[in-house]
Each structure stands twice: as C-alpha cells, then as structure tokens.
Amino acid sequence: MGRDPREFLQIGDASERTGLTQRTLRYYEEKGLLRSPARMEGGFRLYSGDDIDRLERIKELRELLGFSLADIKEMLDAEDVRLQIKSEWRKDADAAEKAQKMRVAREITLQQLQLIDQKMAKMATMRDQLAERIAKYDANLRQWSEESAARQHS
Amino acid sequence: MGRDPREFLQIGDASERTGLTQRTLRYYEEKGLLRSPARMEGGFRLYSGDDIDRLERIKELRELLGFSLADIKEMLDAEDVRLQIKSEWRKDADAAEKAQKMRVAREITLQQLQLIDQKMAKMATMRDQLAERIAKYDANLRQWSEESAARQHS
DNA sequence: ACGCACGTTAACGCGAACGTGAGAATGCCG
DNA sequence: CGGCATTCTCACGTTCGCGTTAACGTGCGT
Numbered sequence: 001m002g003r004d005p006r007e008f009l010q011i012g013d014a015s016e017r018t019g020l021t022q023r024t025l026r027y028y029e030e031k032g033l034l035r036s037p038a039r040m041e042g043g044f045r046l047y048s049g050d051d052i053d054r055l056e057r058i059k060e061l062r063e064l065l066g067f068s069l070a071d072i073k074e075m076l077d078a079e080d081v082r083l084q085i086k087s088e089w090r091k092d093a094d095a096a097e098k099a100q101k102m103r104v105a106r107e108i109t110l111q112q113l114q115l116i117d118q119k120m121a122k123m124a125t126m127r128d129q130l131a132e133r134i135a136k137y138d139a140n141l142r143q144w145s146e147e148s149a150a151r152q153h154s
Numbered sequence: 155m156g157r158d159p160r161e162f163l164q165i166g167d168a169s170e171r172t173g174l175t176q177r178t179l180r181y182y183e184e185k186g187l188l189r190s191p192a193r194m195e196g197g198f199r200l201y202s203g204d205d206i207d208r209l210e211r212i213k214e215l216r217e218l219l220g221f222s223l224a225d226i227k228e229m230l231d232a233e234d235v236r237l238q239i240k241s242e243w244r245k246d247a248d249a250a251e252k253a254q255k256m257r258v259a260r261e262i263t264l265q266q267l268q269l270i271d272q273k274m275a276k277m278a279t280m281r282d283q284l285a286e287r288i289a290k291y292d293a294n295l296r297q298w299s300e301e302s303a304a305r306q307h308s
Numbered sequence: 309a310c311g312c313a314c315g316t317t318a319a320c321g322c323g324a325a326c327g328t329g330a331g332a333a334t335g336c337c338g
Numbered sequence: 339c340g341g342c343a344t345t346c347t348c349a350c351g352t353t354c355g356c357g358t359t360a361a362c363g364t365g366c367g368t
Contacts, residue, residue: 012344022345027326042334044345062325064276066220069325082291099298106291113284116277122218123274130267137236137260144253166314176315181356196364198315216355223355 008038008046018055025055033058033073065119075112081105162192162200172209179209187212187227219273229266235259 015022025047028034034054038046047055054076061072082105085098169176179201182188188208192200201209208230215226236259239252 010345021326023326023328026347031325040335042345043347044334060276064273065280079287082287082294086294095298095302099295102291102295106288106295109284109288109291113281113288116281116284119218120274120277120281122214123270123277126214126219127267127270127274130263130270133233133236134260134263134267137256137263140236140240141253141256141260144249148249164315175356177356177358180317185355194315194364196315197317198364 007049009052011045011047014045014047014052014055017052018059020055020059028055028058028069031069031073033069033076074108078105078108078112162202163206165199165201168199168201168206168209171206172213174209174213182209182212182223185223185227187223187230228262232259232262232266 009017011022011025014025018025020028025034025045029036034051037051038048040046058069058072058076061067061075062069067075081101085102088098163171165176165179169179172179174182179188179199183190188205191202191205194200212223212226212230215221215229216223221229235255239256242252
C-alpha cells in the first residue's frame with residue numbers, strides 16, 4: 001500500500017492540503033492525535049495519504065463540531081482499538097483481555113453516537129427557530145414595502 | 155435566602171438555574187453577550203426571565219454546538235436587530251435604513267441556518283459511521299464468543 | 309447593632325490550542 | 339561546491355474562557 005514516494009507529502013504540502021498550519025500538524029503529533037509520521041533520512045516529516053485523511057477528520061471534528069483535542073483523541077483511539085486488535089488477531093493470547101478492551105471501545109463509541117444524536121436533535125430545533133426568524137424578517141420587510149407603497153399613494 | 159420579587163433572580167440563583175458559574179455570568183455581561191442586567195440599590199445584579207432564557211441559549215450554542223463567544227455575540231446581535239427595530243418602529247424616520255439593517259440581519263441569519271444545515275449533514279455522516287463501527291464491534295465480539303465456545307468443545 | 313450569607317470589582321492564574329521567532333540542519337538546483 | 343528554500347527543534351508569547359483569591363460592600367434575620 002502506497003509505495004510511491006510521491007504519495008507522501010512534506011509538512012509544507014501537507015499543511016496546504018489540509019488547511020492546517022505546520023505548527024498545528026506538529027502539535028497534533030506531539031499530542032498523540034496523529035501517530036508520528038515517517039521521516040526522510042534528514043528528519044523531514046513525510047505524511048502519507050492515511051495521515052492526511054486522519055488530519056482532515058480531526059479538522060472536521062474540531063472546527064465543525066467543536067470537540068476538544070482530548071475528546072478527539074479518545075474517539076480516534078477507540079476507533080483504532082478494533083483495527084489494532086484485528087491486526088493482532090493471530091496471536092490471540094489472552095483473548096479475554098482483548099474482548100474487554102473492545103467492549104470498552106464499543107461503549108465509548110456508543111456514547112459518542114448518543115452524544116451526536118442529542119446534538120443533532122438540539123440543532124434541528126435551532127434550525128427551525130432560525131427558519132422561523134427568517135420568515136419573520138421577510139414578513140416584516142414585505143409589510144414595510146406595502147406600507148411604503150401605500151404611503152406613496154396618499 | 156433572598157426573597158426577592160418573583161420575576162428577578164440574584165446572581166447566585168441565576169447561576170444555579172442556568173448551570174453557569176457566577177464568574178461566567180459576569181464574563182458574558184462584560185463581553186456584551188448579555189445586556190447589563192438590572193441592579194438593586196446596593197448594586198446587586200437582578201436577572202430577568204428573559205436574561206435567563208438568553209443565558210440558556212448562549213449555553214447551548216457554546217457547550218452543545220461549540221461556537222465561540224464572538225460567534226454567539228454576532229448571532230444574538232443579528233437576532234436583536236429585528237426586535238429592536240420593531241420596538242422603535244413608531245419613529246420611522248429613515249425607514250429605508252432600518253429595512254437595510256433588517257436585510258443584513260436576515261442575511262446573517264440565513265448564513266447561520268446554512269451553516270447549521272452543513273453541520274447537521276456532516277454530523278449525520280459521522281453518526282452513520284459510528285453506528286457502522288458499533289456494528290463491527292458487535293460482529294467481532296459475537297464471532298469471538300462463538301470461536302471461544304467452539305474451542306471449549308474441542 | 310451584630311453577624312453572616314451573599315454580592316461587588318479588580319487582578320492575577322490557568323489549560324487549551326496554537327502563533328511566532330531563533331538558530332541550526334537538510335534538500336535541492338545549478 | 340555555493341546558495342537558497344524548506345524543515346528541524348526548542349522555547350517563549352498569545353488568545354480564549356473562564357477559575358480563583360483578595361479586599362471590600364450589601365441584605366437581612368435576630
């Protein structure tokens with residue numbers, strides 16, 4: 001998967017592609033939200049396509065949904081558990097422990113889902129209120145223009 | 155236990171009612187998100203029912219939807235324009251200017267609505283992904299328990 | 309009038325999430 | 339090889355959204 005060195009981006013290009021600053025990319029790495037990317041011999045970071053995807057998910061979770069980086073880390077970690085366990089499935093030593101970790105991850109995910117459902121419900125309410133308010137603006141503007149027209153006729 | 159006129163709450167009660175700290179109430183006032191509430195002779199703040207409502211809206215916008223206080227201030231200001239214009243409707247000097255302000259407020263509100271629609275769409279996508287992930291957790295757990303049972307029989 | 313809960317402003321502190329250089333190393337082109 | 343852009347690692351600075359004393363004033367039951 002992705003052997004082409006041109007599929008890797010240096011931090012400048014990665015920054016431009018994601019719309020996040022270089023500082024932010026390093027910061028996310030430092031905070032453990034992004035696993036340390038590959039490096040060139042000289043030490044320059046090389047971001048894979050997966051890295052870019054993950055960064056864009058982080059960006060949406062943060063900018064669009066307003067989650068804290070700590071929350072996001074928890075989410076992504078929970079997300080990783082399944083994949084990680086799956087990749088290590090062959091050596092099923094202490095499978096009970098793995099199952100337990102997976103149940104925990106499931107619980108976290110479920111809580112996230114419920115949280116999002118709550119948010120969406122509240123958002124729908126807000127949306128309706130905004131639509132109603134626009135209708136009132138329009139009603140007022142329409143009424144004003146009618147009154148204005150009537151006044152011109154008197 | 156201050157027994158005050160029924161409709162007004164002192165900052166302690168207002169804090170308890172809204173779930174926001176007293177510091178936060180003063181901070182929101184300082185930042186212009188809440189118009190300065192009434193005061194007693196001694197200087198104690200008196201929050202009206204409207205104040206409480208507004209505070210609860212701010213709380214939802216912030217905690218639930220993750221907007222910045224600056225964003226929220228802009229929203230609420232846009233919201234106020236209609237009411238303010240309505241209350242000053244009698245002196246309709248330069249009504250054209252008022253209509254213009256109202257159109258601007260309408261535009262801002264419309265943008266907010268569109269923003270919320272975008273957020274809800276992304277949220278719905280995320281929700282589905284989470285649901286799918288839970289299904290995968292369950293599938294893995296179910297499979298694991300079956301294999302475990304089979305192993306016990308061998 | 310006293311006590312005590314409750315409120316006031318002012319000011320400093322704090323964690324999160326980066327911004328902003330400084331100074332040195334690296335990549336690459338001619 | 340020189341020269342220039344890019345990146346590296348510290349490390350201090352900044353903004354937001356409050357928390358936390360400190361020092362002092364107010365409301366009110368007794």
